[in-house]
Amino acid sequence: MLDIQKRLSNSFYALLALPATAMGFALSVQIAALSWLLTYQYGLEITDIGLVWATGPIAGILGQVIIGIISDKVWVWNGRRRVFIVVGGVLASLMLLALPNIGIIQAGLGLEAILGIAILISMILDLSINVSFNPTRSIIADVTPEGRERTKGYTWMQTVSGTFGVLSYFIGAMFGNIPLIYFGVILVFLFSVIPPFFVKEPKYLGRYGEDEDEIAKEITGDDTPGSVSDASIRQILVSIRPLWGFLGYGIYAIVKRLSGLEFPGYYFEIGALIVTIYLIGEALMKSEEGKSREEAGKIGFQKVLAAHSFSWIGVQSMFIYFFAFVDFRMPALSGDEVGTVVNWSFFSLNLVAAIIPVLALEPLANRFGRVKTHASALVMMTIGYGAIVFLGDSPWTIYILMAVVGIGWASIISLPFAIMSQKIAQNQMGLYMGLFNLSVVLPQLVSSFAVGDIVNTVENKSVLMVICCVTVAFSAIAWFLVREPKDEMTENPALMDEKIEEKLEGDQ
Numbered sequence: 155m156l157d158i159q160k161r162l163s164n165s166f167y168a169l170l171a172l173p174a175t176a177m178g179f180a181l182s183v184q185i186a187a188l189s190w191l192l193t194y195q196y197g198l199e200i201t202d203i204g205l206v207w208a209t210g211p212i213a214g215i216l217g218q219v220i221i222g223i224i225s226d227k228v229w230v231w232n233g234r235r236r237v238f239i240v241v242g243g244v245l246a247s248l249m250l251l252a253l254p255n256i257g258i259i260q261a262g263l264g265l266e267a268i269l270g271i272a273i274l275i276s277m278i279l280d281l282s283i284n285v286s287f288n289p290t291r292s293i294i295a296d297v298t299p300e301g302r303e304r305t306k307g308y309t310w311m312q313t314v315s316g317t318f319g320v321l322s323y324f325i326g327a328m329f330g331n332i333p334l335i336y337f338g339v340i341l342v343f344l345f346s347v348i349p350p351f352f353v354k355e356p357k358y359l360g361r362y363g364e365d366e367d368e369i370a371k372e373i374t375g376d377d378t379p380g381s382v383s384d385a386s387i388r389q390i391l392v393s394i395r396p397l398w399g400f401l402g403y404g405i406y407a408i409v410k411r412l413s414g415l416e417f418p419g420y421y422f423e424i425g426a427l428i429v430t431i432y433l434i435g436e437a438l439m440k441s442e443e444g445k446s447r448e449e450a451g452k453i454g455f456q457k458v459l460a461a462h463s464f465s466w467i468g469v470q471s472m473f474i475y476f477f478a479f480v481d482f483r484m485p486a487l488s489g490d491e492v493g494t495v496v497n498w499s500f501f502s503l504n505l506v507a508a509i510i511p512v513l514a515l516e517p518l519a520n521r522f523g524r525v526k527t528h529a530s531a532l533v534m535m536t537i538g539y540g541a542i543v544f545l546g547d548s549p550w551t552i553y554i555l556m557a558v559v560g561i562g563w564a565s566i567i568s569l570p571f572a573i574m575s576q577k578i579a580q581n582q583m584g585l586y587m588g589l590f591n592l593s594v595v596l597p598q599l600v601s602s603f604a605v606g607d608i609v610n611t612v613e614n615k616s617v618l619m620v621i622c623c624v625t626v627a628f629s630a631i632a633w634f635l636v637r638e639p640k641d642e643m644t645e646n647p648a649l650m651d652e653k654i655e656e657k658l659e660g661d662q
Contacts, residue, residue, distance in 0.1 A: 155354040159297070167307055169349055170297065171314035173239045174290035176345035177283050178315035178567075180246045182322040182504070183338040184279065185473045186497055187253065187331040193477065194489040196256065196268050200478060204606030205411055206269070206276050208599060215404075215595055217284030219390070222588030225289050226581065233355040234296065235289030235584070242286030243346020249279035250339045254332050284591075286346060292587045295575040296355055305519055305572040309511035312568035316508030323501035327494055393452065393589055396437040396460040399430025400596035407603035423604060434460040438635040454577040455586065457636045459593040462570050465532060465629035466594045468539065468622035469566060470601040472559075473500075475609045475618050482615035483547055495549050502553040506560030511568045519569060523638040528569040532630035535562020539623035543616055562626065576639035 158166035192198040192206060221238055230237040252259060252275045260271045294307040318341070326334040394401070403426035410417060437460040442450040480495050481487065487495065519527045538558030546552045571590075578586040609618050 156352060159354060162298070162303055164310070167310035168314055170294055170307065170353060171311040172345045172349040173243070173286065173293070174311050175315040175318050176243050176342045177246065177287045177290055179318050179322055179338055179345070180250060180279070180283050180342045182319045182500075183250060183335055184253075184276075184283075186323060186326045186500060187335055188276065189474060189477055190331055190493045190496070191253065191256070192272060194493070196272070198269060198272070200475070200610040201606055202269055204474065204602045204610075206272050208408070208411075208602035215592065217281050218288040218591040218595075219585070219588035221285050222288045222292065222584035222586070224584075225292065226584040229357065231351075233350065233353075234357075235293040235355065236350040236353075238289040239286045239293075239350045240347050242282050242284075242289075243342055245282035246279060246286065246346070247339045247343040249275055249282055250335055250342060253279075254335050288584060288587050288591065291571055292583045293350075293353065293355065294571075295580070295583050295587075297353065300576050302520055304575060305524060305569070306512075306516060308568045308572045309516040309519075311571075312511040312564060313508055315567075316504050316511070316564065319504040320501055320508050323497045323504060327497035327501055331493065331497075390589065393455065393586075394459060394592055396433045396456050397430075397463060397592055397596050398433055399426045399428075400463065400600065401592075402426050402429065403604070404596055404599035407599060411603065434463070434632065438632055442637055448579070451577045451579070454637060454639065455574065455590075458570065458574045458577060459590065461629060461632035461636050462566075462590075463593040463597045463629070464625045464632065465535075465562075465566055466597040467600050467605065468535075468624075468626040468629070469563065470598045471605045471609075471618060471625075472622050474601060475606065475615075476500075478609055479546075479615045479618045480552070484549070495552070498549065499552050499556045502556040503560040503563055506557045507564035507567070510561065510564050515565055515569060519572075524569050524573050525633060525636050525638045528565045528573070529630050529633035529636075531562045531565035531569075532626055532633060535559050535566075536623055536627040536630060538562070539619055539626060543619045543623065546616075546619070573636070573639055 156166065158169070188206070189203055192203050198206070225235050225238055228234060228237075231240075256268065256271050256275060259275070260268055263271070291308075291311075294311060295304065298304045298307040322334060322338065325337055391398075403423065406422050406426070409415075437453075437456045440453045440457070442453050445453065476499065477492055477496050480499075481492050484492075484495070515527060515531070535558070538555050538561070541558070542552060542555045546555060571587075574586070574590050575583065605618070605621055608621070609615060
């Protein structure tokens with residue numbers, strides 16, 4: 155084990171953040187370049203672009219949950235998460251390489267439908283990212299103690315990842331999206347293949363371990379049970395109850411789009427919205443008082459899902475369709491100029507998101523609580539979106555206001571992981587990290603289909619930012635109803651691992 159890991163130094167947190175940075179950079183490249191490529195190089199319509207982007211949530215539903223369950227139980231290459239990070243990173247870098255060569259691939263295969271090739275490459279890219287994203291986040295919870303160190307791990311993850319995200323949009327704005335893609339191929343490969351081999355993963359999980367719980371209790375004096383129920387389909391469905399409305403709509407929308415059937419009216423969409431609001435409200439109103447630790451944890455986890463979900467409608471809708479808003483509000487811009495404005499806008503967003511997690515969010519979370527800090531950041535994001543609706547008529551105005559939006563973005567991709575990881579049992583971190591990701595990917599289906607249809611139909615594309623503003627505001631209100639997780643006094647998991655090993659060897 156590296157000394158920096160024993161001491162949990164800042165350099166260790168930076169190293170630990172690199173695999174997540176690789177996947178975040180791959181996602182940044184996809185956000186910056188995919189819609190632009192499909193629109194201005196391959197001539198696809200907004201609805202077709204939404205269909206291509208829908209592959210991401212679908213890959214997330216399958217990839218993160220399944221990989222999370224598997225990675226909780228395996229031990230390969232002296233690690234639980236390592237193999238998935240490496241394999242996913244290699245595949246992601248190859249699919250990034252394929253993005254600017256969709257036309258060549260299409261010609262080589264002798265096919266005419268560019269949309270089908272784009273969907274296939276996007277699906278494999280998203281699946282690759284999702285194969286790695288869950289383990290890159292789970293490993294942070296695996297190797298850090300609960301409480302402030304756990305928060306520090308995720309804020310450092312966002313600071314390092316966000317810094318390279320800023321670099322991605324800078325490269326895209328200065329040199330164009332094609333050089334950005336090729337730079338991403340190299341970075342994603344290096345950051346996902348090398349760092350995991352320098353992080354020692356604890357072999358024994360539970361509250362501390364599996365069969366080794368009794369030894370861990372003897373060492374620590376902690377008598378908290380380490381075992382939890384297994385990951386049955388029923389358990390998974392019950393755990394994600396607040397998301398049932400999103401799930402039902404997602405299935406309906408995919409079937410509708412792929413079958414080409416037109417259903418009269420918007421009865422199903424309205425029904426799914428009513429169900430979603432009801433189930434989210436039900437989850438947020440549940441009390442954790444007087445419940446066992448395991449039961450309170452399940453209730454708390456559902457509250458986190460409920461609160462987190464709507465923020466991702468606002469975020470993903472912005473990422474997919476922001477080019478349409480810019481094109482509408484600044485009609486004098488050419489296609490390349492629209493791409494430049496979008497890249498500089500996301501540069502501004504991610505610059506703030508890279509700076510404030512360690513410098514502001516972590517100290518504020520330690521003082522006022524993670525939940526209040528996150529909810530307040532979403533309020534700032536709501537204000538930023540609202541200001542863009544009324545004032546976003548010039549590039550520089552948008553760049554400034556996107557910096558305000560970046561406050562919420564910085565929090566969305568850091569603090570909720572720290573909050574969620576303390577609501578659930580340690581030895582099912584991969585499973586619940588995957589289930590938590592459903593509060594991201596299922597709302598993204600709403601962005602890909604429902605929001606895409608609205609943006610495509612309504613002449614005034616400012617409706618996009620109105621949707622973003624309303625959904626993030628709803629999420630902020632919901633987060634204020636989530637209970638602050640209680641910090642537990644736990645040791646450095648890697649050092650605990652060594653103590654258990656020493657105890658086992660001494661007993662033999």
